[in-house]
Amino acid sequence: MSAIDDIVDQLDSLTTADPPSSASVEKNTTAPTQPVGAPADDDAAATVGAAIKKKKKKGGRKKGKTLPTGFETNFTEAPLTPDEFSKDKELYDLNKGVAERIEVAVQRYKAKRKFNDIRHRLLEAYLFLGGINTGAKMFGGVDNKFVKDHDAEDIARYKATDYVPDKMHRIRLQEQDDELDGDDEDEEYAIDFNYIVRAFLTDRIPFAFGLKKPEDIEMSVNLIRNFLNFILYHNVCPEFTDNIKLAIKTCELAGDELPICAVLSDKLPGSFNKACSTLFGGYWSLIIPQPWAPGEEKENSNLEPGLTREEAQKIYESLVHELPHVDATVPLDKVTEIAKEWAALEVTGTWLPEPGSPLKLGKIICKPWTQEDTKPIVSRWDNVEGGVSLWCEKTVAQYAYVGMHLCCAVHELTNGLVYFDEISGVMCSQYLEIIDEKDLDVNSDYDFD
Known part of the structure; x- marks a missing residue:
């Protein structure tokens, strides 16, 4: 029942109640607050009036809280007079x-x-x-x-x-x-x-x-x-x-x-790339979880973000066979890094396995990207036909779309594997950073947590 219905019921109960008994009338007439000679009916009416006034005042305060802010989803400006x-x-x-x-x-x-x-x-x-x-x-x-x-x-x-x-x-x-005059x-x-x-x-x-x-x-x-x-x-x-x-x-x-x-x-680079990074000297190799002390229980709340080498090797060996042009027979200790590049990339396409396929990995296809109004960045992938393919779990790759931008470290290995880690940014298609700000320096001390 709403607050308004509750008020109406209270008013109805006051106005439809049986008349007070003679005893109550006598009691009321002797009350100090009753004027001498005031009839009992007037006293009941005054009581009802006070109740009505009190309820209206309370409702008025509540109504003020529902005023529009002007930011509601369906808000529109009122027609101009x-x-x-x-x-x-x-x-x-x-x-x-x-x-x-x-x-x-x-x-x-x-x-x-x-x-x-x-x-x-x-x-x-x-x-x-x-x-x-x-x-x-x-x-x-x-x-x-x-x-x-x-x-x-x-x-x-x-x-x-x-x-x-x-x-x-x-x-x-x-x-x-x-059209500007250079002499201005x-x-x-x-x-x-x-x-x-x-x-x-x-x-x-x-x-x-x-x-x-x-x-x-x-x-x-x-x-x-x-x-x-x-x-x-x-x-x-x-x-x-x-x-x-x-x-x-x-x-x-x-x-x-x-x-x-x-x-x-939040999802990148995915478990497969974390495993590659752990095994081949990338970023995740620096945060391998440390062995637990004897008798110390491993609680979920204290899990470290990295992978052990055993976990990484298991993930790598279960998925590397899905990658074309990668020689999965080369022993891990024989695989070395050919090149590492901090890359700014633009997504040009994606590939995902057909629904129902047992394949676990998908592919994000990228080309080197330079932000507008900045000097071009030379990349080893500039002249590579088809750009660079970043493989990761299909449950991760499905979120990439054409025009999206990624900034990450791309590693190329001797067995033909290309993996990526150290994601520094996932930006939308119209991403723009104002670099030369001089007088337009925004205060960075904003805290929205």
């Missing part, structure tokens, strides 16, 4: 600079949403990455004379805590690069919503902030998409509409890919 539309045209007049319009939009957006602590910090980091400073403006205070000489909009702008630095007020379209002494800043969204969602969210749970990823993506939709809905920057829509598509793609990357990151 004529007055609101006129106000938007005034606030975001195209005669004003882009920086000024964005400052106003950020303040209004914050005022129209209910933020929890994590959303607030994520939005601050996103805005800061995009060049919007957070904090009181230098010389941004207002005095009585300023209040008298300026309207409410000017006062709000000067008191704003999120603002575009003065040096960045010369903002241009990204497409205007080729004033530096201009390009604005690219999609560029910042890519860097924030594909790099900062999983790596700087360590948000990898599906619900955390969904919250982060929804926050940025919500802000971009606000910018579009209020027509803040109509000259960047196409770029903002592209950024929203990036949000959708990141929302689909980031959870998959998080799962694969």
